[in-house]
Amino acid sequence: MSKSRVGIKAGWWLAVALIFAGALWVPFYNRIDPRLAGIPFFYWFQFVWIIVTAAVTGLAYKARL
């Protein structure tokens, strides 16, 4: 495995760790403000987090991990 592949792989593991931490650390997102178009943070944050996960997984696929 080349050096850059190792770097990509490490970045992927870090991203997965962050995704899980963001999804599981409830105190961070269990709040009303800031709202987005009247929608409480609790709801729009988790919605955005799905999109982030999809993007990260998509990049991992592109990098053929």
Add this chain to the structure above:
Amino acid sequence: MNWPALSVFIILFAFATVLGFYAARWRRGDLNSIDEWGLGGRRFGTIVTWFLLGGDLYTAYTFIAVPALVFGRGAIGFFALPYTLMVFPFVFIVFPRLWSVAKRHGYVTAADFVRGRFDSRLLGLLVAITGILATLPYIALQLVGIQVVIAAMGFDGTGLAGDLPLIIAFLILAAYTYTSGLRAPAMIAIVKDALIYLTVIVAVIVIPMHLGGYGAIFAAIPATKLLLAPPTADSFGAYTAYATLAFGSALALFLYPHSITGLLSASSRQTIKRNMALLPAYSLVLALIAALGYMAYAANVQHLPQYASYFDSYGPNFAVPALFLHELPDWFAGLGFAAIAIGALVPAAIMSIAAANLFTRNIYREFLRPDCSATHEAGTAKFVSLLVKIGALAFIIFLPNKYAIQLQLLGGIWIIQTLPAIVLGLYTRWLHRWALAGGWAVGMTVGTWMAAAQHFATSIFPLKLGGFTVAGYAALYSLALNLAVCVVLTFAFKFAGAHHGVDATVSEDYDEEMPTVA
């Protein structure tokens, strides 16, 4: 009787039925082999796999129960979001290994793999039984989804006449699963998804317009429902319940036989990985579906007299049907109901195929008829898939629905006990086969006890540590105990010098892109 809704419903349902039978001719293969009947010949590409897995994982019951939970209990119902979000990276990392080793050795079920990996017929049997036990109530729950929408269209007969539409729907399903195998749900899933996406997109645009926008909908929800209960001096509130439910459910999802059947039918490792990047589209839809629960609450459907009798019969599960009937034109409500009913048939078909594969491969052929031919094997699987569906139908007709719901709740706790053998087994053989069996037994017993202690009303167990309560998902608690027992017993068996069998696989089997031997 709501004729506009019913007419649209019947037309769409009939179309799905025709497709189901036609599917036997699609990418024609020898349906007298279990690989073709039960795994579609492992030839499904990215698009078909996407529809199949989406149809498989996001079931009719999801569309009814997730918004029902949000409607009744508020924020906690949204645990489905972090749950489905964590599934994809997890599967991306772990499950291509299962696909490769299964392709190389011709494994059809997870139990096939465990048996070969650990050289233990007992362990294979335990994994198979767990899978079957966890799947059966799940099939029955799909029927609950159909039952609710049929009632919503105005069938309020009681006794056998009231159940007749359900019986007809299920007989049709049984017939085309028998003839077409996994090809039938794969093909119908495409129709189902088109209908679901259409319904949800229209619903989340049109209904908020009636209700004054999303801001107004969220403003109508009481503050206690809008957020999770915060920690107090002697507990973590609902925080740990939310996080453990999401994490435990994410670990459990791809251990279910129907998920594994969907994965193994993919044509390559890359197909699976690509799908893990594409499947979050369903999670976004799920988030919108969960929001339907709040829309139903804001529309105040539970206090409208015309729906009172339905809420009496079906509880919060009637929230979405009532919302559709109240806020959308009748014909479009019919389309939404067809989406839910067809959305029940797809997973019910895959689940019954998966359960039939397990029984045939890991119980019948393993213990009862080791010398059976390939044709006899496929025939048995087809027959068992019929039995499984009839059993589920009888369960729903003759027993109260709450038993199916409670058993499905237990199903999640049970299926996660196969994680050490399947997921850890994909990486290492360090755990001893008998230790895995011991851990499984402890996990099953303790997990079931935890649910029983809550009278099967919830899978959240209030773990007491001194005076402090940590409420968490019983599946995760019992899995932790299972793993601890596995490790301790492994040391014990190794110390005692117990033989740990011969591995049928080699490490290259797990990583290969294109295994050469089928």
